[in-house]
Amino acid sequence: MIDASVLDLRSYNPVVKVLAPVPAMIVLIGTRDLATPALFALVALVMLLAGGRLTGRTLFWAIAGPPLLVAVMTVSFGVWTDPARVDDTTALLEIGPFTLWSGALLTGLATGLRVTSVMLLALIAGLTTEGADLVRSMISHLxxxxxxxxxxxxxxxxxxxxxxxxxxxxxxxxxxxxxxxxxxxxxxxxxxxxxxxxxxxxxxxxxxxxxxxxxRGFGAYPSRTERHRVPLRARDAVLAVWFLAVCLLVPLVAVPHLSGALG
Incomplete structure (x- = not known):
């Protein structure tokens, strides 16, 4: 039987939760297609909803916030994108003096998905970690x-x-x-x-x-005994390996002709 705490992100080491998503964020910086950030966002959101133990307003914004952010950033970046820098200049929408072009919409959507994916990956640690535990873990392990x-x-x-x-x-x-x-x-x-x-x-x-x-003698000695220790366990290594596997598998799943690559 699987231990229920394994599915609880709060039970993992804070330093691992902060550092494990970094490779995925680096991959997102270099990607320009639509499917890759969308898949990363989906993975991060599923992890938050399944293991974050979110309730109330936090749960509501975890579900409603990402689509809203993607929509706002898509339109915002789309209307400000220079039409000379996109291939498809079909006009989709006119907002006052601004025109939303088809190619610019894809550029804005790709940017919105990347930003949202990075945000969701950061929230895995941000919503499931106590500040005191993070500090203790950084002192002990970093x-x-x-x-x-x-x-x-x-x-x-x-x-x-x-x-x-x-x-x-x-x-x-x-x-x-x-x-x-x-x-x-x-x-x-x-x-x-x-x-x-x-x-x-x-x-x-x-x-x-x-x-x-x-x-209390802070700084008088080179080290300090912690009353509440934050250990590194096997599950933390599994979490790190999981994120590395996601970084390798997501770009492979994001088939170029289905992802709307922008080039």
Whole structure:
């Protein structure tokens, strides 16, 4: 019986999930046909839906986002493509001063598929990896200096803290009757008033983090014992081999006369 955790992308090593799709991204940079990026996007999307354990809004955008992005980029790149650089100059659609040519549409579609494929490959790690686990894995397996790694992790924790501090500052302004008025100019003025206390809070928080790291001996020793280890297992090697196999098989499956090669 297959272990259910094998199908869960969250159970794989974060460094492997980040590095394994890189060869596929390199292949996508050099491709100009339609079938190759479409197949890469399909593989990445199936992996996300099957093993990403996505729910709610994340699941909705994982399904609806890629087609929407492809459509927007197809039209955007299509109307800006120079018709002199495409073979088929049949006019398909006129949008004000812009004309969407048939050949330009294929160029835009190929670009949209490539960008979407790279995005989906990056989301395999992005949606199934915790920042702390990635840092620990990089320290353990890529020999990143732990002082740098944990300093970066502390900086990442600033983002949600900024949100809480901003909400407290807004409430304080509201209680004190500070009202900058309405409209975009007033909004800019209000956020300008928020910036000084936010900066002061960030400096205080950074000082506390620095003192805490010094008190715990960060940087005093060449290595550090991790309480929560992120191991490399056989399944991680299988995942890396899987991505290499995909890089080899997808271009073979993408038959030129079916892929709409652009040359």
């Amino acid at each position: 020999r990143m200096p732990y002082r740098i790694g944990y300093a970066g992790l502390a900086a990442m924790r600033f983002v949600p803290r900024f949100g809480k501090d901003l909400e407290i500052i807004r409430l304080a302004h509201r209680v004190r009757g500070v009202d900058g008025g309405r409209g975009p100019v007033a909004a800019v003025r209000r956020y300008g008033g928020y910036s000084v206390p936010l900066l002061a809070g960030a400096i205080r928080h950074g000082d506390r983090v620095s003192l805490a790291m010094e008190a």
